[in-house]
Amino acid sequence: MKNLFASAFVATSLFLAGAAHHVQAASTDDYLPATAPAIVKAIAKVQDGKVDVNGVRYHYLLAQGKPGATPVVLLHGWASTSYMWRYVMPQLVARGYTVLAPDLRGLGDTSKPATGYEKANIAEDIHALVAKLNLDPHIDLVGHDMGGMVAYAYAAQHPDEVRTLAILDVPLPGIEPWDQIVQMPRTWHFRFYSVQDVPEMLIAGRELEYLKWFHNSEAVNTRAFSNEAEEIYAREYAMPGALRAGFEYYRAFPEDAKANREFARTKLTMPVLGIGGEGSFGPIIGDHLRHVATHVEAVNVQGSGHWVAEEQPAAVTDALLKLFSRSE
Secondary structure, three states: HHHHHHHHHHHOHHHHHHHHHHHHHHHOOOOOOOOOOHHHHHHHOOOEEEEEOOOEEEEEEEEOOOOOOOOOEEOOOOOOOOHHHHOHHHHHHHHOOEEEEOOOOOOOOOOOOOOOOHHHHHHHHHHEEEEEEHOOOOOEEEEEOHHHHHHHHHHHHHHHHHEEEEEEEOEEEEEOOHHHHOOOOOHHHHHEEEEEHHHHHHOOOOHHHHHHHHHHOOOOHHOOOOOHHHHHHHHHHHHOOHHHHHHHHHHHHHHHHHHHHHOOOOOOOOOOOEEEOOOOOOOHHHHHHOOEEOOOEEEOOOOOOHHHHHHHHHHHHHHHHHHHHHHO
């Protein structure tokens, strides 16, 4: 994974330079090019590891920052793995942060148990992983898609240990306007994936074709997904049990909604940032998160759909750095 992570980042340097002028939601003046010495050194620091937590063997990427550096935990979503952070992670490492990016339960190179896909439970996996790796428990927490749902559950269960929270382009089950969102044509896949066995049967053996189509359908900047990236994701989701595990995230939504409604009775008080793509959840993510947190800011990333960290990584990096600085 380390070599794939590095080669993909370097290979996109020209793409990022050409795409920067499309990003209007945040300044990119401080975004380091892929060939910058600081980025090359940062990529070299990214190491793979595996460790058992809560009965699951977790695969993770970890780069140690400066002594005493605040850990940043990056959580991916469905149709992705920790590989989705290949542009953002080196930028944070280059600035001295310790950065942890695990493959979530059931996905990537993490083991694939039959149960346990409620987001509150996965949040406890990640909490245990941070402890197992002897990281400072006080973290900056970032989650995209399903990882955003997990990140909210983590912050709700351990509010004194989350310095800042960023949720990228995802609604939270059970939180207004969830009931309307799940009935929209755009979220057709929520209902499809929730059916036992059928999506596995129809997609198995066609992972590459399906993920290419799905990434494209949810993107504005479709150039973000190279053939190499698509093949990496397809290989991960073709692993035995991976499709089923991924769909279990959706099948857990009813339990997630119950948990979130209870969590929301006590609003989060740490700085919370919602980041969404203009072609996706960006226009409403701030108002949505204000149902669960008292100090919310939002960034609507232009030139992006759902995959904000891959479509417009400079804007996402800039927004995260500004968020982290608020608690330093």
